[in-house]
Amino acid sequence: MRSHFCGLVDESMIGQTVVLCGWADVARDLGGVCFIDLRDHEGIVQVVAEPAGTEGNAEVVAAAQKVGYEDCLRITGIVRARHAVNAKIRTGKVEVVATRIEVLNKAEPLPFHAHENAGEDIRLKYRYLDLRRPEMQKMMRTRIRLVQALRRWLDARGFQDIETPILTKATPEGARDFLVPARMHPGEFYALPQSPQLFKQILMVAGFDRYYQIARCFRDEALRADRQLEFTQLDMEFAWVREQDVQDAVEQMIREVFREVIGVELAEPFPRMTWAEAMRRYGSDKPDLRIGLELADVADLVKDCQFGVFTAAANDPHGRVAALRIPGGATLSRKQIDEYAAHAAKFGAKGLAYAKIDAGGAVTSPIAKFFDGDGFAALLQATGIGNGDIVFFGAGAYNAVSDFMGALRLKAGRDFGLVQEGWKPLWVTDFPMFEWDEEAQRYVALHHPFTAPAVDDIADLKANARTAVSRGYDMVLNGNEIGGGSIRIHRPDMQSAVFELLGIGREEAEAKFGFLLDALRFGAPPHGGIAFGIDRIAALMAGTESIRDVIAFPKTTTAQCLMTGAPSPVPEAQLSEVHVAVKPPLR
The missing domain is CATH 2.40.50.140 (Nucleic acid-binding proteins)
Structure with missing residues (x-):
């Protein structure tokens, strides 16, 4: 034509x-x-x-x-x-x-103009018109070039593109599975894969050595700007490797792909930081290094003060009292300080203390009265506060304080224009093996149950489970986790021991993961891998904060497709074919 x-x-x-x-x-x-x-x-x-x-x-x-x-x-x-x-x-x-x-x-009058800033709901309802806009065309083509560049890099280095099943076994660990009723097996269900994790490990046992897949994955979880119910990841696995082997290879890949797709030169090599250091300095396991602000631990200076919130946390071996200094922050009004406290509360803070020094050196702080002698002055000195600055304090359980102070750090960085231009990649390593779930009264895996511990001795792992370190690693870019991986457990006895520590008994382990345990018994090689979020990387490359802008047909934050009307009711006859009855929701 x-x-x-x-x-x-x-x-x-x-x-x-x-x-x-x-x-x-x-x-x-x-x-x-x-x-x-x-x-x-x-x-x-x-x-x-x-x-x-x-x-x-x-x-x-x-x-x-x-x-x-x-x-x-x-x-x-x-x-x-x-x-x-x-x-x-x-x-x-x-x-x-x-x-x-x-x-x-002939086009009928359109619901919105291609050059206007229409609301997201109407854009998603008429997604075909939204995608027709040059701005969206440019972002989607960035994603296309990204995937093409990844494939070229991997194919040129002997990685084998192998598809794994979409209909698989339900093995819930972490996010909820999407379930699919099996018509030919009444009362039984398939699950859509949260990742190809177990299949790619089995491919290493099968001798394929270098695997990759641009994989569709599904997780029934709450949505936000960087999460979708269905998403795409570059899934990779290597046999006969240690951590450094995987990291060196994929770091080179990411560096070359960024250069090819958007002309950006990333640091060589990427800096490295342990999980413990990242949490201590930045309150996050995916720190945005473009923001220079850091947390300071001040527990030793408040152990004997009269402020109970501080002393309780400072004298708790699992507690933390952290301070965040914001240069120029003394300009914040009381209303704005309250807004910062409300923001911290969204991430678990039960309160937020502060002190500020105006340009003339006058100190304002509601907690100064709880300190005797020079105690408060010593505390301020330890934070590095100067004229015109404000410092926020958080106290409580270590991880909780790290989370909300880390969120506060990001907000302050944006509000005060402290986010530097450019790209700051980072490897975060040495993650904890387990987290203790107070509600369930058991350990949960920080990455997943197949991540290898740093120790080879099972007795050592069981004796020191709370402090055990894993062989997991994440690649972080500008405060976004773009890839996560680990060296896997390749010994059946170690895998069984980890299941046991996670509260998964022998019978449950056989029922859910028996096929994996069997595979590990037949000469499984040491292996490891990583998965990269295609949607997140594409969004970063395209310069958008929402991955919905680089997904052709995304869901809303309420898990709906406004264009097609999904999800939608299914006729009773169709439900009966798959032996499913729908109970009305509880009011």
């Missing part, structure tokens, strides 16, 4: 007849001479319809005058040099003088 793409018409074609297809981005009638900006996925070219007696004719002008916004057109015309060059577009030195205009499909 066409000879060229709109956005690729250039000076080399002057004098040629071209046939173009696209949408009317703009249509203007200037007293008998009509201009149409014709757009396709490659860009825009200006089309001119001129009256009879020049290079056009009255019939073409009449057709142009009827063209509406987003009409689907096929235009034949002759390329000529443009009198008024438009340097903002690639085709700005040429235009096409129309000799024929065909309306292939």
Whole structure:
């Protein structure tokens, strides 16, 4: 139907007849001479319809005058040099003088204009129109180039692209599974994979050595800007490796892909930090190193003060009292300080203390009265506070304080313009093996139950489970975890011991993971891997904060597809075929 793409018409074609297809981005009638900006996925070219007696004719002008916004057109015309060059577009030195205009499909009035900032709900309801916008086309094509670059890198290095099942066994650990009723097995269910984790480990046992897959994964969990019910990850696994082998390979991959796709040079090598150091300094296991603010531990200075919240945490071996100094923060009003406290409360804070020093050196703090002698002055000195600054204090359980103070650090960095330009990659290593779940009164795996501990001795692991370190590692970029992996457990006795520590008994382990335990008994090699979030990396490359902008058909934060109306009720007859009955929700 066409000879060229709109956005690729250039000076080399002057004098040629071209046939173009696209949408009317703009249509203007200037007293008998009509201009149409014709757009396709490659860009825009200006089309001119001129009256009879020049290079056009009255019939073409009449057709142009009827063209509406987003009409689907096929235009034949002759390329000529443009009198008024438009340097903002690639085709700005040429235009096409129309000799024929065909309306292939008339567009009804649109619910929103491509160049307006429409609300996300209406954009998602009419996603096909949203995706037609040049801004969205650019972001989606960034994602496409990312995936192409990853595949080229992996294929060139002998990685094998192997598909793993979408219908698999339910093995809930962490997020909820999506369940699929099995029609031929009444009362039984498949699960959609949260990741290909067990299958890729079994591929290493099977001798495939280097595996990858651009895998679709599913987790029935709460949504936010960087989470979706279904998402895409680059899944990788290596046999006969240690941590450094995996990290060196994928760091090179990410560095080369960023260079190819968006022309960015990442640090070489990436800096490294243990989980413990990241939590201590930044209150996060995915610290944004573009923000220079750091937490300071001040428990030793408040153990004997009269403020019970501080003393309780300072004298608890699992407690923490941390301080965050914000340069220039003394300008915050009491109302704004309360807003910071409310923000910290969203992340678990039960209160937030502060002290500030104005430009003249006057100190304001509601907690100063709880200190005797020079105690408060020593505390302020330890935080590094100066004239014009504010310092916030958090106290409580170590991880809880780290979480809400880390969130406060990010907010302060954004609010006070302390986020540096550029890219700050990081390896976070030496994660805890387990977390203690107070509610369930058992350990849970920090990464997943198949991550190897740093110790090889089972007795040592059991005796020191609370402080055990795993062989897990995450790649972080600008405060986003873009990849997470580990060396896996390859010995069946160690895997059984980890299941036991997680409260998974022998019978339950056999029922859920018997196939894995069997595989490990037949000469499983040492192996490890990593998975990268394609959606998150694409969003970072495209410069958007929401992964929904780089997913063609995402769900809303209420887990709905506004375009199709999913999820939706299913007819009773269809439910009966799969032996499922629906109970009405409890009111």
